[in-house]
Amino acid sequence: DLAVLLPDDLIDAKVPCLAQMMEAQKRTGADMVVALMEVLPEEVCKYGIVDGTLIDERTFSITRMVEKPPLESAPSHFAIIGRYLFSSELFRYLAMTQKGLGGEIQLTDAMDAMLSDGKKAIGYLFDGKRFDTGNVFGYIEANLHYALKRDELKLPLKAMLKEILDR
Known part of the structure; x- marks a missing residue:
């Protein structure tokens, strides 16, 4: 397994965000876990946004992800924040991912491909303060x-x- 932490997202939490996510992964058996935060409608275009359903107070079963959608096509207001847990299979999916937004390979696109192949993904609404x-x-x-x-x-x-x- 591997963790990806984006350096421009800092999270101050009593229980570290990754520890919260690891517990959720263990509890659900998910193949990938992303940290989630609810954002204002006008901010959805700045984030990868998830679609799916809440399965408990903090855990979101993800069916798809959309990178920086316009508000009118955003599937939710739950944004992916720079903390991810993956199996090493992620690298195979990244290698197969076509360049997307801005001519870059988007992590969210690779994650969406994993979902399409039946991999289980959850989002976790972490307990803590996030700084961008x-x-x-x-x-x-x-x-x-x-x-x-x-x-x-x-x-x-x-x-x-x-x-x-x-x-």
């Missing part, structure tokens, strides 16, 4: 969040922020 460090605001937000969790930085950082905000 692929944009400036998300990067700053993540840095402040993690810095404020450190005892040696919390008070000086709060004082600095107060000084900046009081200007």
Whole structure:
């Protein structure tokens, strides 16, 4: 098995997101597991979106995935976030995947091919806070969040922020 973590998605969670996903994989016997987050309708075009049904409070049985669909053709508002668990079979599917959006081989397309071949996929609505460090605001937000969790930085950082905000 292998895990894929996209570096621009940071997740702060009491139980690490991958550990939550591994437990869900063990419980369901899924061939692949993706981290999911519900997004606003206007944001579906920025993510890989899943189709399927919720089988419990946090586990989504996936029937297909669509990479960055327009809102009108999005099958749900459940977005794939940069955490994945796969069997090594993923590499065979990537090798067979045609170039898609932007002339790139899309991981979501390979995953959809696995689904078409009957592989079982689930999405897991993880418990935690996600930061998108692929944009400036998300990067700053993540840095402040993690810095404020450190005892040696919390008070000086709060004082600095107060000084900046009081200007």
